[in-house]
Amino acid sequence: MANKRSGGGLTGSQQAAKFLGVSVLAGAVLAGIALPVAGGIGLAAKGTVESFDEIPIDFKRPPLSQKNQILDSEGNLIATDYYRDRTVVSLEKIAPVMRKALVAIEDSRFYEHGAIDLKSVLRALNKNAQEGEVAQGGSTLTQQYVKNVFVEQAGDDQEKVAEAVQQTIGRKIQELKYAIKVEEELTKDQILENYLNITFFGQQAYGIEAAARRYFSKNAADLELHEAALLAGLVQSPSYYDPVNYPDRAVERRNIVLNRMAETGAASEEDVAAAKEKELGLKVSKPRSGCITAVDKAGFFCDYVRRIILSDPVFGKTEDERKERWKRGGLTIRTTLSPKAQKAAAEAATSLVHEDDPVAASVVQVEPGTGKILSMAQSRPYGLDQNQNQTLLNLAVDNAMGGSSHGFQVGSTFKPITAAAALEKGISPSFTYKSDWKAIFDKEDYKTCEGKPSGYDDWPVQNELKSEKGTWDMTSALGMSINTYFAELERKAGLCETLTMAEKMGIERGDNKPLGANASVTLGGEEISPLSMAAAYTTFANRGVYCSPVAIEKVTDANGDKLPVPRTTCKRAMSPHTADSINEMLKGVVEDGTGERAGLSDRDNAGKTGTTNDRKDAWFVGYTPNLSTAVWVGDDVGERDGMYDITIGGTFYAKVCGGCLPGPIWKTAMTGALQGEPVESFNDVHVPRGDTDGEKERDGDREGSEDDGKPGDRRPGDSLPDITLPPGVIGGNDGGDDGATTMGGDSGGTTLGGTLGGTIVGTTGGTTGTTDGGRPGGNGNGNSGWTAQGQDGGWGPR
Numbered sequence: 167m168a169n170k171r172s173g174g175g176l177t178g179s180q181q182a183a184k185f186l187g188v189s190v191l192a193g194a195v196l197a198g199i200a201l202p203v204a205g206g207i208g209l210a211a212k213g214t215v216e217s218f219d220e221i222p223i224d225f226k227r228p229p230l231s232q233k234n235q236i237l238d239s240e241g242n243l244i245a246t247d248y249y250r251d252r253t254v255v256s257l258e259k260i261a262p263v264m265r266k267a268l269v270a271i272e273d274s275r276f277y278e279h280g281a282i283d284l285k286s287v288l289r290a291l292n293k294n295a296q297e298g299e300v301a302q303g304g305s306t307l308t309q310q311y312v313k314n315v316f317v318e319q320a321g322d323d324q325e326k327v328a329e330a331v332q333q334t335i336g337r338k339i340q341e342l343k344y345a346i347k348v349e350e351e352l353t354k355d356q357i358l359e360n361y362l363n364i365t366f367f368g369q370q371a372y373g374i375e376a377a378a379r380r381y382f383s384k385n386a387a388d389l390e391l392h393e394a395a396l397l398a399g400l401v402q403s404p405s406y407y408d409p410v411n412y413p414d415r416a417v418e419r420r421n422i423v424l425n426r427m428a429e430t431g432a433a434s435e436e437d438v439a440a441a442k443e444k445e446l447g448l449k450v451s452k453p454r455s456g457c458i459t460a461v462d463k464a465g466f467f468c469d470y471v472r473r474i475i476l477s478d479p480v481f482g483k484t485e486d487e488r489k490e491r492w493k494r495g496g497l498t499i500r501t502t503l504s505p506k507a508q509k510a511a512a513e514a515a516t517s518l519v520h521e522d523d524p525v526a527a528s529v530v531q532v533e534p535g536t537g538k539i540l541s542m543a544q545s546r547p548y549g550l551d552q553n554q555n556q557t558l559l560n561l562a563v564d565n566a567m568g569g570s571s572h573g574f575q576v577g578s579t580f581k582p583i584t585a586a587a588a589l590e591k592g593i594s595p596s597f598t599y600k601s602d603w604k605a606i607f608d609k610e611d612y613k614t615c616e617g618k619p620s621g622y623d624d625w626p627v628q629n630e631l632k633s634e635k636g637t638w639d640m641t642s643a644l645g646m647s648i649n650t651y652f653a654e655l656e657r658k659a660g661l662c663e664t665l666t667m668a669e670k671m672g673i674e675r676g677d678n679k680p681l682g683a684n685a686s687v688t689l690g691g692e693e694i695s696p697l698s699m700a701a702a703y704t705t706f707a708n709r710g711v712y713c714s715p716v717a718i719e720k721v722t723d724a725n726g727d728k729l730p731v732p733r734t735t736c737k738r739a740m741s742p743h744t745a746d747s748i749n750e751m752l753k754g755v756v757e758d759g760t761g762e763r764a765g766l767s768d769r770d771n772a773g774k775t776g777t778t779n780d781r782k783d784a785w786f787v788g789y790t791p792n793l794s795t796a797v798w799v800g801d802d803v804g805e806r807d808g809m810y811d812i813t814i815g816g817t818f819y820a821k822v823c824g825g826c827l828p829g830p831i832w833k834t835a836m837t838g839a840l841q842g843e844p845v846e847s848f849n850d851v852h853v854p855r856g857d858t859d860g861e862k863e864r865d866g867d868r869e870g871s872e873d874d875g876k877p878g879d880r881r882p883g884d885s886l887p888d889i890t891l892p893p894g895v896i897g898g899n900d901g902g903d904d905g906a907t908t909m910g911g912d913s914g915g916t917t918l919g920g921t922l923g924g925t926i927v928g929t930t931g932g933t934t935g936t937t938d939g940g941r942p943g944g945n946g947n948g949n950s951g952w953t954a955q956g957q958d959g960g961w962g963p964r
Contacts, residue, residue, distance in 0.1 A: 368404030465548025496724025510838025573676015577776030
């Protein structure tokens with residue numbers, strides 16, 4: 167309220183200023199020309215322009231914030247997310263009665279005047295001058311539209327919002343300038359359409375389409391007279407006339423609009439009278455925004471997609487640009503999520519682990535050859551209510567994308583990566599190693615990629631059971647998950663080579679840092695996300711080619727224009743023969759090894775169990791030629807207790823293991839996701855065996871089983887492969903350089919790598935070398951004869 171004298175009137179100077187303001191503004195209205203700065207009447211006030219001529223003229227229609235829609239691979243809606251609940255619609259999709267109601271109450275002469283209704287402005291200015299304050303607006307719909315644009319552009323900045331709505335003469339002149347320009351470039355119907363799409367109607371509803379859905383659960387095109395009058399009445403003060411909280415006020419305001427429609431001829435007296443008799447007729451739809459609304463428990467995948475758009479430079483060079491794009495909305499995001507796979511994963515994640523259990527389960531699936539993430543689910547529901555066991559922590563992904571701080575130790579699921587590095591180096595699967603159930607290794611033997619020792623102290627390694635002692639080859643060591651064998655295999659293959667193979671397969675720590683150069687990496691001591699492991703195992707399924715995981719297939723903006731999206735990057739990590747051999751060996755894990763309970767009976771499948779120290783993490787990662795799935799179970803909160811003497815999903819476990827809990831979850835997820843999918847087979851390859859005598863008893867607490875007999879590798883451990891040898895293979899000189907040419911080798915000579923006994927002389931790639939002849943109980947037997955100088959073979963198919 168302006169200052170007044172004690173007698174109630176304005177001072178002489180105040181009266182002069184008001185008169186000047188009225189005159190100047192009226193002149194601006196009449197002339198539509200530029201005005202100089204006039205600080206005394208508010209033209210230079212904070213939030214106004216410094217010069218009338220400097221006001222931008224590109225004001226036809228700013229980008230309006232709308233909903234972002236996230237769809238699955240088949241086009242079904244997963245969830246919507248929005249900064250402002252708005253769906254922009256054309257005027258043809260707005261009921262004519264709605265248009266008439268708004269014009270009648272807000273600007274009945276809208277189609278008769280230009281940018282400014284001179285009669286209304288002069289009447290308002292006179293009233294304001296008499297009151298000593300802005301008591302009446304007199305703004306046209308065009309001017310109101312301009313003001314709403316300022317508010318839209320202000321966003322959440324309350325200071326800018328206040329500037330946009332301040333009632334100063336300077337602000338009014340600014341609105342007038344824009345209104346003149348808008349009227350020059352848009353038709354009246356275009357202005358009305360823009361107005362109806364930008365205006366706030368309360369209850370988080372922006373634009374008439376969102377308002378119609380919010381209050382009446384219908385489209386704007388279907389609004390009836392009494393409904394249209396109610397919504398038109400909200401424009402003046404959405405909070406004061408809120409029909410949900412203040413129905414009496416809303417009815418009173420609605421009837422005012424109806425009366426005005428009758429006065430202007432926008433509706434007949436009879437229709438208005440009938441509309442007044444009706445109740446409000448609300449059918450309120452609650453706002454549903456964000457990933458908490460996702461179907462099929464896909465909230466975590468939805469959040470992952472949102473984070474991709476906020477973090478990937480393809481959607482904007484800077485973080486602010488990407489945030490603005492998401493906030494502006496209007497994006498339609500078609501993702502890689504398979505509805506069938508997602509339903510299967512969601513069912514599997516809660517099949518054996520309940521949402522209120524002390525531990526949680528995570529399931530994530532990736533398609534080999536494309537990197538497409540087909541599902542992402544976990545036993546905890548997505549949300550903020552911890553009393554309902556909800557969480558926003560995505561257990562499947564790395565920290566940068568909303569996952570845990572570091573990831574989870576992967577245990578023995580890392581061993582196949584060491585095996586792949588060994589095969590690539592030329593070490594045969596028939597390589598055997600004899601040990602007691604525990605052994606001591608020297609960390610100095612494990613060199614980093616800088617050529618430095620990983621440490622200078624002893625590294626004690628033990629197998630899980632005291633009965634696990636004897637001689638193992640690569641196949642049996644994978645099937646029985648023998649720690650001592652893989653400690654020796656990593657030493658032989660090289661720590662650097664093992665880390666390099668992991669990097670080629672896309673593996674990094676859950677905190678987005680490279681794997682540590684520690685000898686224990688082969689036993690799964692590094693913390694990695696389930697998504698990273700599922701994607702890594704697709705390399706085996708895809709015959710040696712790793713494709714980085716992707717979640718988005720297509721994005722269009724509010725205008726329907728396509729935007730660039732992140733693409734998978736595929737690269738060869740290992741030879742096809744190496745991948746085929748790993749597949750063959752890991753088939754044994756699910757056929758009669760630690761993952762026997764997880765095996766699928768209707769198609770080729772392979773995988774590996776993993777259980778970490780103190781059983782804080784239990785894993786099963788496995789695949790078919792067309793699907794890779796990682797399952798993790800563990801404590802996701804608190805001190806991360808070990809899973810001993812624990813009830814999970816209503817079942818008591820003395821000791822949780824990778825094969826006895828994650829394994830069956832994996833089987834459920836794979837069975838559902840692959841239902842009706844083509845049955846594909848791994849490339850058949852013969853994997854040579856070493857002469858093994860490892861003990862196979864188990865006491866029920868090992869990975870994969872709870873019965874007494876340990877189902878190890880039951881295939882015979884022949885010292886020679888079951889193949890027919892061509893003449894001169896053993897002891898011959900056909901390969902040159904005192905070597906023997908083997909099946910799949912080259913003329914440079916590659917030894918068979920495992921004879922009935924004694925020592926043979928041979929070459930690998932033409933270089934003379936001596937190998938131990940496969941002595942039962944010997945260390946490091948039969949190493950040569952696997953690969954030779956880049957050839958993609960070594961052992962032909964059976």
